[in-house]
Amino acid sequence: MTISYACTIAGSAARGGAGIQADLKTFQELGVFGTTAITAFVATHPETKQGIFTESIDVIEAQLHTIFEQFHLDALKTGMLFTKEIIEFVAGWLSKHPVKNIVVDPVMFGKIGAPLMKFEAMDSLKTKLLPQATIITPNMPEASYLLGEREIASVSDLQDAARDLLKLGPKYVLVKGGRLDGPAVDVLYDGKNMIHLEAPRIDTIHTNGAGCSYSAAITAGLAKGLPIQEAVFLAKKFVTAGIRRHIAFERVAGAIDHRAFNEVGENEVYSRVVE
Ligand SMILES: Nc1ncnc2c1ncn2[C@@H]1O[C@H](COP(=O)(O)OP(=O)(O)OP(=O)(O)O)[C@@H](O)[C@H]1O
Numbered sequence: 001m002t003i004s005y006a007c008t009i010a011g012s013a014a015r016g017g018a019g020i021q022a023d024l025k026t027f028q029e030l031g032v033f034g035t036t037a038i039t040a041f042v043a044t045h046p047e048t049k050q051g052i053f054t055e056s057i058d059v060i061e062a063q064l065h066t067i068f069e070q071f072h073l074d075a076l077k078t079g080m081l082f083t084k085e086i087i088e089f090v091a092g093w094l095s096k097h098p099v100k101n102i103v104v105d106p107v108m109f110g111k112i113g114a115p116l117m118k119f120e121a122m123d124s125l126k127t128k129l130l131p132q133a134t135i136i137t138p139n140m141p142e143a144s145y146l147l148g149e150r151e152i153a154s155v156s157d158l159q160d161a162a163r164d165l166l167k168l169g170p171k172y173v174l175v176k177g178g179r180l181d182g183p184a185v186d187v188l189y190d191g192k193n194m195i196h197l198e199a200p201r202i203d204t205i206h207t208n209g210a211g212c213s214y215s216a217a218i219t220a221g222l223a224k225g226l227p228i229q230e231a232v233f234l235a236k237k238f239v240t241a242g243i244r245r246h247i248a249f250e251r252v253a254g255a256i257d258h259r260a261f262n263e264v265g266e267n268e269v270y271s272r273v274v275e
């Protein structure tokens with residue numbers, strides 16, 4: 001039986017809900033063979049003075065050599081890269097080792113904890129990595145920072161942000177409206193069509209890893225050869241099912257349940273072309 005191969009270059013989230021752990025669970029649930037290059041470890045806790053521990057470029061490079069010598073990757077995603085140095089290294093690597101489908105989740109802010117990217121890295125992210133992306137998947141604060149701290153507070157602002165982010169060079173932009181009130185609307189734009197993906201808002205705080213899993217599910221769909229709109233639609237269903245059947249944690253916001261989509265499916269997500 002043939003299988004598609006995907007890679008995630010991202011941070012490790014020790015609790016298992018987000019980061020590399022969420023990416024691998026998503027790849028597995030969607031039937032794709034997952035490989036990983038870990039950039040950093042996130043382990044925030046009141047007892048730890050430092051919560052983010054980055055890997056050296058040598059370690060990241062060794063992981064990428066190991067993966068790229070073995071596999072012809074069908075798709076790759078980037079998640080938390082944290083520093084300018086890591087962003088520039090990954091961007092340089094991808095320009096020398098092209099992958100057909102590249103999903104860039106420009107991770108800067110999760111819903112809890114310290115920033116997941118240093119702000120001095122913004123320019124490298126914008127000029128070196130985003131132009132190589134097939135699709136970028138910012139949440140609202142990330143879209144806002146990429147556009148010079150622009151206010152984003154409505155679906156119409158998401159659309160304007162998507163139009164302007166496309167000018168940075170990716171082929172598609174998906175701006176996630178997870179932090180709006182009302183239905184969970186995301187907008188997908190390719191310079192021609194503006195598409196809304198809409199799901200009912202689920203009343204829970206346990207959405208940790210929703211963003212990572214969404215971009216990983218898009219990566220899995222692209223790896224399996226789906227056109228981009230179909231990969232994003234599948235991913236929105238996957239993440240909505242996971243949020244609906246979340247796993248509550250005792251001390252902090254819990255995680256999405258990666259098994260939910262395969263076990264119960266999802267019928268309440270809609271996609272429509274709005275222009
Ligand atoms: N309460 C909710 N109910 C339904 N869908 C949601 C809810 N919260 C977020 N989403 C959806 O989950 C996906 C991830 O969006 P979100 O804006 O939360 O990303 P993010 O901020 O990167 O995620 P994270 O919380 O993992 O950092 C989007 O499709 C968004 O619309």
Ligand SMILES: Cc1ncc(COP(=O)(O)O)c(N)n1
Pocket residue numbers: 010011012013018019020042079080107109110111116207208209210211212213
């Ligand atoms: C290592 C790591 N990467 C990313 C996120 C944000 O995750 P999400 O935006 O999916 O909550 C996180 N909390 N930890």
